[in-house]
Amino acid sequence: MLERLSKCPLCKSGRFLNYTEITDHAVTRETFILCKCSDCQLLFTNPRPSTTQIGPYYNFPEYFSHADKAKNLTQWIYQKTRNYNISKKVDFIQQFKKKGKLLDYGCGTGEFLKEAKSRGWKIAGIEPNEKARNQARLKLKDKVKYSLEEIKKEASFDIITLYHVLEHIHDLRKTIKKLLNHLKSDGYLIIAVPNYESHDAKKYGKYWAGWDVPRHLYHFNTAAIESFKNEFDLELCSVKPMKLDSFYVSLLSEGYLDKQTSLLTKYWKAFHSGLKSNKLARKSGEYSSNIFVFQKK
Template sequence: MTDAVVVESENKTAWKVVGDTGACPLCGSHQVKKLLEAPDRFHLRKETYRLARCASCSGVWLVDPPKPEEMGPHYDEEYHNAIVAAGEGSAELRWRDQRNLIARYKQGGQLLDLGCSSGGFLSTMRRPAWKLYGIEMEAGTAEKAQAATGAEVFVGDVLQAPFAPASFDVITCFDVLEHVYNPPQFLAKVKEWLKPGGIYHVMLPNIASWEAKLFGTYWFGLELPRHLFHFSPQSLRRVMSDLGFEEVHLSTPRVSYLERSLDYVAGSAAGKLGMEQTPQSRPKPRGFAWKAARKCVRMGVFTPIAQIASWAGAGPSIEAVFRKR
């Protein structure tokens, strides 16, 4: 047996070696198993991707992900439009829970939002008590964020940003960590930039949620191949404690991928019946009957399950705060 762990897919084609050494990229364990194989359902593309799971820390990652220079087509204009559409509506309302959570621990100072997009969250933190910063990959989006929030926004990769050590009281990271190639390296940078006692507030999908288990390869939170890592409360705690962070809050709220996941299931069923499928990357307006049916399912079946799952720590999202000692 070599160091390399080779996992096999259902069709018995040997998978490529996981990571550089075959070890879990989060904790280094060699207890690596196949989790699932699925295509990019958002774009309705055919190519499939494979996720591996570490039995030791429960970390899940994309095996053999596209290289950074190959990612362009996966983050196309349709994807960006969908992100913008999801962020429409009242930013104050959308980010209320995050603001309240931060206010429990910090009431002002230097705040950095990683992957700040067009500044939706930062715009709601615009108060004299806060000096705001952001990091955003895309230049046009960064410009919008700067104009909307007054924040200083660095354009480029997080690891390239020139902030000095111990600069920030709060670093926020909403739906970003799962897109990162090397989370431990990324989080070490977060730790370096935080002041002692500073907090890191992270939000991301929960691969150990009831939704992820129920929908399997149809779970919208998979976002293949854009999500490179899939955390559970257990694996997030493990990687953060390995870096020396202290956990001060972790919950699994009901922020849900349910309707989009249901759309994947319905779309796939329609496809099998020979009907035309519409990718979510090019959504069509839905009729009244469809919306009413979806609402009945949601209210009657999923809402009660979702509440119980969230209480049990198996809600679809993870919302956590860690403190630098």
Template sequence: MKTSPVPEKLPAYYKSDRYISHTDSEENFQDKIYQFVKSKMLLKKAKWIEQETAGCKLLDYGAGTGDFLAYMKNRNWDVVGVEPNENARDLASRKGITIEDNLDRLDARTFDVITLWHVLEHIPDYEEVLNRLVAKLNKNGLLIIAVPNHRSYDAYYYQSHWAAWDVPRHLWHFSRSGISQLLKSSDLIQVCEKPLIFDSFYVSLLSEENQKSKPSKINAFWRGLISNLKARSTREYSSIAYFYRKS
């Protein structure tokens, strides 16, 4: 699914102080929840990756403020990121992380792991970018793509108020079958899927805020829980990380 129409001045929608992926803000309850979840997921992401590879060279495409790269660097990984937002790059540099503003600056470097944590949905020419990233993967390297799933229960429940639509910043809206179809013709083999179980709670919390009625933190927790419980059988989690290996 594609967002239409796409605003001519799309970068302006990323300049808001409320776009937390480009800040380290903890000003309100939602910010604190976001930062808490992000910190808790760092170890889980690292373990997922280290279970699948013995490599040590990592590119995070759409690296935001660099927390994931800083964490992996502390685990003795050789890391670099690409992030177009200047404010986010500045925050990352203060953490001792090298962040480039575009993929061209990486020249002929190749990697054992390339990650896109909630990034693919933002990229206008995502097919071209994916092809370039796959070309930078070493043999048996991992490509990891995490995106929201519009076929999850929380998406169904909140409908147009579902926060993970995030229009117009999210240009594309993926499902499990959509990701599978997208990468079907590539030189990649799917290894596994990993549910991002905290996302259903956070997205439900934001979705409550999107509704005209009085938002309820209790209902947000309940809907997030139901979403995860239903997904145990359907596999339609609110967000999913897809692991692909280059053959």
């Protein structure tokens, strides 16, 4: 039985309404309800699978974000894009700190941490998914833990990253508070999330791959990020678009929208969709995904 929330997971308001229903196109074909908080604008799955129920939604062969090996062309594109982004991610954090201690929450199979380590960072990772964690430990050994509780209480970090992870966390408020307790006073919290008000989100509607229910428990827009900042008494230092995301999300969305279309047609349509999404976002700021850099006030 799914768990039903009586309060917004971000601001704890009880004022929310049903917003839409979205199908899990990637894995199960189940439909889930998204609610919208009237106060902070966060969208959240409600009811949702509990922490003990969510595991099977990640473990289907069709779901590949925790895999190291590609089994088809779309997975190959995903991994090539991911590998390109890994180096760029390290470049990005080094704009704020040249070296130091890095915690990657939701580190997946560990490529980002491996690259950071090779550049002199002291690293630690958290990865709840067993399959991904085991792959990460082959690269990084005991540097990757199952949960934050395994990190020493006195440990502090210069940078804590959550790249496309915040939307997966059940205990949203508790987890962020714990992470902030591990963040140095001059450290940076770096979060990347999809944007449900981007052009590609609006174009594909209920077929937009960025919904990814029920694995994505939350969906943020600019107002929800502002609420996030205020809830945790943070200062927003920088915002950076993830321009490649619009292409990859469009490719997945094309597959959900029309399974009969040829691969070549899907890639062509996705390419044009990604271009248009980024072009419109240059004026609106509504990119498919954004990286937000926070500091404690």
